[in-house]
Amino acid sequence: MRVEFINPFITSLINVMKTMAQLDLQPGKPKKKLDSLARGDVSGLIGMVGPQTKGSMSITFDQGLALEVMRRMLGEAPDELNEEVTDMVGEITNMVTGGAKRILGEEGYEFDMATPIVVSGPNHSISHKTEGMKLMMPFTCDQGRAVIEICFE
């Protein structure tokens, strides 16, 4: 996988969070992921398959940030990670991947998206099992942290 592949996902997440929840995510430093230590409370995962490559992407949120996004999108939020919240995380995962797909398509990299899966549970960790390089990008805002991880073979 090329390092440039992560940029469309970063751009797309920032756009989606700005547009949907009026939140300004500050990207940290992208890095190679050498372990499965990126932990969070709710994660949207999606598989991608194209003629040139295949891979997976995840977006992991702290519970506090996920609930704040709910509050800003819907005007209210539950006290915990219920199905409404996982639906929203699945939708965000779809939107972010769709945005990245459009950008990468313009650059000649085509892929199809599988359907998203959302995992919830305090402090879970995620391991993308690809042969290729794994990149992660942390984001922060006043309401909490998010992490994108992306891996293409």
Next chain:
Amino acid sequence: MRVEFINPFITSLINVMKTMAQLDLQPGKPKKKLDSLARGDVSGLIGMVGPQTKGSMSITFDQGLALEVMRRMLGEAPDELNEEVTDMVGEITNMVTGGAKRILGEEGYEFDMATPIVVSGPNHSISHKTEGMKLMMPFTCDQGRAVIEICFE
């Protein structure tokens, strides 16, 4: 999604667990999944994309069963869910999906597999976010429980 789609995954998981770990999984009763209550300690997830459909599949193991599979495959196992275990769960996810892909391909249903993602964390829950029906199949053996969930649009 058709109910018959789950059978190749069931057959394939039973075969893989028998061949790789000499474990006889007993399938329970398949059912429609109406919530995200299937919980476990380590899950392999994979996306699938084909011309007719797309979807996702997960296999969730109790920690005890995952460690027993390690013990039987490698002769020893760690005390907890480390990267060796998540690698094995990713490999099992690939093998089970590959087996089901072969069977479904013979029936005229083609799909490509994304790369697997493994989630670990005690008692996490999984929600497949598809428009289509979600089916789950529980398995038991003396060493613990496993659950397959599969969803195609």
